[in-house]
Amino acid sequence: MEQIKKFLATNKNAKISTIHDELLNMIAAELNKKSAQKSSTSRRDENGDVTEIFCYFHKVWENVNVHAYGSKKGSNTGMNTMCKRGVRGWTETQKHIKLLDGKLIEEISSGKLDIKNLQLAKAERIVKIKSEMMIKHK
Ligand SMILES: [Zn+2]
Numbered sequence: 001m002e003q004i005k006k007f008l009a010t011n012k013n014a015k016i017s018t019i020h021d022e023l024l025n026m027i028a029a030e031l032n033k034k035s036a037q038k039s040s041t042s043r044r045d046e047n048g049d050v051t052e053i054f055c056y057f058h059k060v061w062e063n064v065n066v067h068a069y070g071s072k073k074g075s076n077t078g079m080n081t082m083c084k085r086g087v088r089g090w091t092e093t094q095k096h097i098k099l100l101d102g103k104l105i106e107e108i109s110s111g112k113l114d115i116k117n118l119q120l121a122k123a124e125r126i127v128k129i130k131s132e133m134m135i136k137h138k
Contacts (some may be wrong), residue, residue, distance in 0.1 A: 001030060003026060004023070004026050004027065004030060007019075007022070007023065007026060008023075013105075020039075040054070040055040041053060041076070042054070042076060042077045043079065044063070044099075047118060050064055050078075050079065051063065051064065051065075052064060053069060053079060053081070053082075053083075055081075055082045055083050055086050056068045056081040056082040056086065056090070057082040057083070057085075057086030057087070057089050057090045057134075057137070058083065058085075058089075058134070058138075059084070060121050062080065062083055064135050066085060067083040067085070068084040068085075069083055069084065070087065071073040071085055073087070085138075086137065089133050089134065089136065090138060091136030092133055092135075092136075092137070093129060095128060096129045097129060099124060100122065100125055100126070100129070101122075104121060104122060104125070106119060107116070107121075
């Protein structure tokens with residue numbers, strides 16, 4: 001914004017047609033910067049550099065200079081959506097969730113679990129796995 005104000009001030013007496021293209025480019029750049037800043041899962045400094053990411057695994061804001069983040073092409077920040085520890089935790093969580101179905105089927109066939117409680121049991125177990133993994137990979 002400052003850049004645009006300065007540009008307009010120095011071109012106060014210029015004809016619109018002579019500054020039109022340059023001004024449009026500056027406005028477009030400014031809008032891009034704004035939309036990048038608005039992203040709900042990352043924060044940037046005034047230069048547009050990413051300072052914090054809302055870690056998909058840990059569900060907290062993490063300073064990218066403190067927490068290691070892998071790079072990810074095509075993402076809004078150029079970095080992964082979770083820190084490296086989070087990636088390990090997330091991978092292990094998915095592994096446990098995959099094994100869960102097998103366990104629940106076993107419990108149903110052995111009579112330990114009533115099939116009508118399956119959905120609830122599964123949901124509860126997933127919450128438990130997620131919180132255990134969150135503690136383990138804190
Ligand atoms: Zn994290």
